[in-house]
């Protein structure tokens with residue numbers, strides 16, 4: 049049985065709500081920069097979301113382990129990226 053390590057678990061993403069915002073996802077770009085992961089969703093789900101910061105900007109990264117794809121939002125203000133991440137958690141954006 050897998051041991052629970054609560055500290056590594058992030059929140060679960062809520063199902064998309066009616067009329068949710070549609071997030072534009074792009075192929076990852078500037079890989080060379082050091083990327084800091086600020087928050088992340090629980091890895092028990094096949095799709096995980098990470099709020100990332102780099103070079104004074106923020107973005108959300110989406111990893112789909114089933115499809116083996118990684119996408120990210122456009123890079124924006126840290127606060128705006130944090131807001132998008134919160135909307136994704138609440139099912140208000142996807």
Ligand SMILES: [Zn+2]
Nearest residue numbers: 090091092093
């Ligand atoms: Zn979980």
